[in-house]
Amino acid sequence: MSDDADYLWDKSGDDPEVAGLERLLGGFAHQAPLRAPPPRRRRAAFIAVSVVVVAAAVVIAVLLVRRGDERGVQLAAVDGGAAPDGFGFQVSGGAALCDGAAAHAGSAGTLRVGGWLETEVGATAVVQVADIGEVRLKPGSRLRLVGTGPGEHRLELAHGRLSARVTAPPRLFVVDTPVAAAVDLGCAYDMEVDDAGQTHLRVTSGAVSLEGHGQASWVPWGHEVIAVPGRGPGTPVRSDAPAVLRDALARFDAGEGGGWSRSPLGIVVDEAGGQDAVTLWNLLTRTAGADRAAVFARLDEVAIRPEWVLEEDVLAAQPQALESWRESLEGTWNLGP
Amino acid sequence: MEIRDASVAELVVAVQGGSRIAFTGLYERFHRVVHAVVLARVHAGDAGDVVQDVFADAWAKLATLREPAAFPGWILAMARNRATDHARRRHPISDDTADLAVAPPPTSEAAAALRAIRELPETYRETLIMRLVEGLTGPEIALRTGMTPDSVRVHLHRGIKLLREKLGGQP
Numbered sequence: 001m002s003d004d005a006d007y008l009w010d011k012s013g014d015d016p017e018v019a020g021l022e023r024l025l026g027g028f029a030h031q032a033p034l035r036a037p038p039p040r041r042r043r044a045a046f047i048a049v050s051v052v053v054v055a056a057a058v059v060i061a062v063l064l065v066r067r068g069d070e071r072g073v074q075l076a077a078v079d080g081g082a083a084p085d086g087f088g089f090q091v092s093g094g095a096a097l098c099d100g101a102a103a104h105a106g107s108a109g110t111l112r113v114g115g116w117l118e119t120e121v122g123a124t125a126v127v128q129v130a131d132i133g134e135v136r137l138k139p140g141s142r143l144r145l146v147g148t149g150p151g152e153h154r155l156e157l158a159h160g161r162l163s164a165r166v167t168a169p170p171r172l173f174v175v176d177t178p179v180a181a182a183v184d185l186g187c188a189y190d191m192e193v194d195d196a197g198q199t200h201l202r203v204t205s206g207a208v209s210l211e212g213h214g215q216a217s218w219v220p221w222g223h224e225v226i227a228v229p230g231r232g233p234g235t236p237v238r239s240d241a242p243a244v245l246r247d248a249l250a251r252f253d254a255g256e257g258g259g260w261s262r263s264p265l266g267i268v269v270d271e272a273g274g275q276d277a278v279t280l281w282n283l284l285t286r287t288a289g290a291d292r293a294a295v296f297a298r299l300d301e302v303a304i305r306p307e308w309v310l311e312e313d314v315l316a317a318q319p320q321a322l323e324s325w326r327e328s329l330e331g332t333w334n335l336g337p
Numbered sequence: 338m339e340i341r342d343a344s345v346a347e348l349v350v351a352v353q354g355g356s357r358i359a360f361t362g363l364y365e366r367f368h369r370v371v372h373a374v375v376l377a378r379v380h381a382g383d384a385g386d387v388v389q390d391v392f393a394d395a396w397a398k399l400a401t402l403r404e405p406a407a408f409p410g411w412i413l414a415m416a417r418n419r420a421t422d423h424a425r426r427r428h429p430i431s432d433d434t435a436d437l438a439v440a441p442p443p444t445s446e447a448a449a450a451l452r453a454i455r456e457l458p459e460t461y462r463e464t465l466i467m468r469l470v471e472g473l474t475g476p477e478i479a480l481r482t483g484m485t486p487d488s489v490r491v492h493l494h495r496g497i498k499l500l501r502e503k504l505g506g507q508p
Contacts, residue, residue: 009475025470027443028381030372034364035389306418328414
């Protein structure tokens with residue numbers, strides 16, 4: 001099978017092997033006409049908010065968490081698909097330092113495991129992440145290659161900004177920051193870490209799991225999230241969310257409570273619509289009791305819930321139920337701009 | 338409104354107003370991607386019925402869709418749920434003899450290739466079936482699923498690479 005991208009993408013090129021697969025599998029294609037639709041049932045009323053007080057707070061089994069502070073992980077020896085000498089990089093627009101050695105604009109080098117790459121004002125470094133993608137390190141940033149192996153490629157952004165674009169199986173590429181770990185799930189994203197370690201992640205393609213402090217935020221494209229020192233990742237919000245929603249989420253993440261009608265969570269639940277299913281889903285593991293029940297009711301109103309995802313399991317933050325609901329929502333999250 | 342020229346959102350609004358003709362327009366545009374989603378989880382012999390069930394559900398519930406432009410993700414999510422439910426209640430997908438119960442019967446080689454696709458990570462299964470079984474191009478898949486073209490391209494290339502490894506270089 002050749003790697004002819006054109007034919008696989010739009011049939012414009014020539015790829016006999018892909019064409020052979022088409023011929024082989026074409027017999028399974030769907031050609032049946034639509035059967036007459038049945039009489040339409042009356043529109044189901046939206047489920048009313050049913051505030052259920054869960055008697056005891058359930059220890060939240062956070063989904064897909066790999067603790068962000070598991071930094072001491074020993075990576076496998078470099079071999080196979082890994083970059084044996086580290087990651088190559090190229091500098092432009094100014095100078096950079098690689099393990100203390102100057103790399104001038106236009107020069108190339110190798111960032112070795114354990115080594116630091118620092119870009120000065122005006123300089124950008126493009127780092128090749130093995131054969132799975134690249135990281136564009138912006139001016140005034142500091143990046144370390146933690147490890148590279150067949151099972152994981154791991155960088156650390158101490159401060160500054162980067163853009164990552166990776167084509168790889170989920171969880172193969174990780175970027176640590178002082179407060180969280182961005183676990184790639186097949187994606188492109190922009191990340192900024194300030195001097196205090198606060199991390200701002202904005203996903204532009206695919207999805208990222210931002211993990212730390214025993215919490216995980218599932219951040220699909222079009223969403224962003226902030227992780228602050230001492231708290232781990234916050235609640236993801238769509239990048240075009242109105243200010244009132246962003247402000248309320250920021251206050252909720254900061255632990256602000258208050259009477260329901262004026263509480264940050266109350267505002268979020270009131271303001272959230274179908275486009276905010278990601279935010280609401282992430283809130284299910286950040287709330288308990290009546291708060292979780294209110295979040296559940298709103299999410300159930302604006303998004304499809306599989307029949308086998310039971311209300312009581314969601315209210316108990318049962319991991320399988322939450323994951324099943326997330327999977328069913330994924331199609332909606334994949335909607336393009 | 339000409340069905341052929343209408344946008345998906347326009348068709349959805351028309352269906353919400355009771356138009357069956359508009360609904361056939363939605364079916365024409367989406368039955369193949371829905372079938373691909375179902376075929377990724379259900380035997381070929383059952384997939385056609387599940388597709389019809391999905392569209393019957395869609396017809397009944399479309400009035401609850403608040404954002405007409407969200408239809409692609411909405412119906413595909415419905416298809417995933419229906420197919421998963423069907424697979425749990427009926428037949429384990431590991432029994433691939435039921436894949437031969439379609440007319441005309443596919444070759445055992447074709448059934449094996451379909452099984453290999455089903456063994457790929459879920460992310461790639463649907464996109465590859467849309468491309469290799471249903472014959473849609475990448476841009477058409479993007480249009481009908483709501484995924485970005487970049488995402489579709491990545492899924493196709495990663496998926497075909499994995500499929501090639503599974504098939505040992507044999508199509």
